[in-house]
Amino acid sequence: MNVPLLATDDGELADRDAFRREVLAGLGGSPRAIPAKYLYDARGSALFDAICEQPEYYPTRTEAAILRRHAGEISDLAGAGSALVEFGSGSSVKTRLLLDAMQDLHAYVPIDISRRHLDATAQRLREDYPGLRVDPVTGDYMALDALPPTIDGARRIGFFPGSTIGNLRPEEAVAFLRRARRLLRADGALVLGVDLKKDTQRLHAAYNDAAGITAQFTLNLLRRMNRELEANFDLSAFAHEAFYDEPAGRIEIYFRSLRNQTVMVAGRRYTFIEGERVHTEYSYKYAEADIAELARLGGFSIAHIWTDPARLFAVAFLTQAQNEKARP
Numbered sequence: 001m002n003v004p005l006l007a008t009d010d011g012e013l014a015d016r017d018a019f020r021r022e023v024l025a026g027l028g029g030s031p032r033a034i035p036a037k038y039l040y041d042a043r044g045s046a047l048f049d050a051i052c053e054q055p056e057y058y059p060t061r062t063e064a065a066i067l068r069r070h071a072g073e074i075s076d077l078a079g080a081g082s083a084l085v086e087f088g089s090g091s092s093v094k095t096r097l098l099l100d101a102m103q104d105l106h107a108y109v110p111i112d113i114s115r116r117h118l119d120a121t122a123q124r125l126r127e128d129y130p131g132l133r134v135d136p137v138t139g140d141y142m143a144l145d146a147l148p149p150t151i152d153g154a155r156r157i158g159f160f161p162g163s164t165i166g167n168l169r170p171e172e173a174v175a176f177l178r179r180a181r182r183l184l185r186a187d188g189a190l191v192l193g194v195d196l197k198k199d200t201q202r203l204h205a206a207y208n209d210a211a212g213i214t215a216q217f218t219l220n221l222l223r224r225m226n227r228e229l230e231a232n233f234d235l236s237a238f239a240h241e242a243f244y245d246e247p248a249g250r251i252e253i254y255f256r257s258l259r260n261q262t263v264m265v266a267g268r269r270y271t272f273i274e275g276e277r278v279h280t281e282y283s284y285k286y287a288e289a290d291i292a293e294l295a296r297l298g299g300f301s302i303a304h305i306w307t308d309p310a311r312l313f314a315v316a317f318l319t320q321a322q323n324e325k326a327r328p
């Protein structure tokens with residue numbers, strides 16, 4: 001996959017600084033771990049899009065089918081003239097189902113940490129939706145304190161699809177929901193996509209696709225460290241590892257060292273023994289009843305929840321808990 005390398009701007013230098021700090025902390029810790037948000041540089045975002053097209057990766061097409069089927073109801077619950085705020089917007093593909101259905105949308109605010117990918121996506125949306133105001137925000141949605149003032153006055157409808165909430169530990173998911181609640185304000189709402197618990201075999205296949213795209217996505221983190229942190233990982237000496245931990249209710253993803261080796265990262269030397277793993281990602285799976293509890297802890301309640309016939313995935317319309325009724 002070819003991603004052009006352009007000149008680095010100030011934002012990218014700040015991104016790189018944070019990346020260096022968190023990687024060094026993560027490789028110095030025990031057990032070793034690197035935050036999942038760093039999987040998404042421009043190449044990582046493009047690889048994620050490719051994962052979504054793999055036959056084993058049921059979440060994207062299942063969630064899209066739910067949204068396609070219920071976009072009219074979501075639009076009615078949101079009300080005319082609202083602003084759509086997406087957390088972790090990626091390529092905003094499923095978003096188009098809502099953009100097409102929502103009435104008199106005030107603006108669309110895609111938020112993503114993957115700077116160049118977000119800029120390119122926003123540009124494409126402006127071309128495809130000439131009447132729509134698109135106000136992208138680059139940053140970490142776990143640390144965001146404000147949304148663009150251009151949406152002041154409009155009802156704020158959050159959108160957090162892709163089961164990205166599953167990448168957060170339960171306590172982080174609650175912290176995210178509380179932050180989203182503040183950002184979306186008292187009359188706001190959140191459309192949340194959640195992957196449901198299911199048989200281990202289907203889960204295992206989804207995160208170990210036969211074409212090896214998820215493996216490339218995991219190992220892209222090593223490539224990113226090589227490029228941005230002057231590291232010298234040999235990509236052929238590490239492997240992607242993903243499995244479902246049923247008691248914990250989560251997929252766990254790692255890169256694993258295939259031999260004893262030493263790697264330099266940002267001027268520091270790290271030793272890996274054969275079989276040693278570095279954690280990169282979780283994907284928590286929820287039962288439907290867990291979603292209500294998660295929403296409650298985050299200060300929301302479920303106004304409506306939709307699933308597919310096989311109950312693989314759920315999309316919930318959450319309103320702020322003190323605001324029991326969804327509008328209109």
Ligand SMILES: C[S@@+](CC[C@H](N)C(=O)[O-])C[C@H]1O[C@@H](n2cnc3c(N)ncnc32)[C@H](O)[C@@H]1O
Pocket residue numbers: 036037040045048052060087088089090091092094111112113114139140141142161162163164
């Ligand atoms: C699982 S993908 C989902 C993409 C898209 N929303 C979808 O449903 O297909 C997660 C997206 O969230 C972004 N992301 C991950 N962690 C983030 C963070 N902490 N802050 C902002 N964006 C983040 C990634 O760059 C990526 O685009």
